[in-house]
Amino acid sequence: MNRYNLNENSKARKVFRVLGPILLGVGVLLTIAGFFSLFSGALETFFLGFIGLPVVFVGLSFTSLGYMGAMARYSASQTAPVAKDVTNYMIDNTTDSVAHMAGAVVKEVKGATPQVACRHCGEVAHAGALFCDNCGKPLATLCPKCHAENDQNARFCQKCGEPL
């Protein structure tokens, strides 16, 4: 299109603007006639549909060529704010996602520290805790012999081997 000068371009555009809708209309009519013949059983006019569809296509091409500049301007003015909204929306969502991900990572790291569930109430406490912060019962089992702290589920003292 760049090889046309402005005058020729606008002339061609005028032709396209007139011819396009005419071809489009004729093509649609032919296509309708063709399909109508298909349903009515008058198959001798069905070929009209085969002519009509390409004519519709050519008509659409001419119309879009003729109105391309106007349509491009229109769609640009229409899509620009939408694109901006979408971008903002995506940025917002991305920020949220990143925050969520960061939170998940932090939770993951926290979760990685050893935890122990209170056998009395089920409350999860950190492994180092000696008493449950929910029910106050001891989380560790003290060895009756050497008084070493053992895991509440330990069966033998980790220090002296005494059965717990």
Ligand SMILES: [Zn+2]
């Ligand atoms: Zn407890």
Ligand SMILES: [Zn+2]
């Ligand atoms: Zn012991």
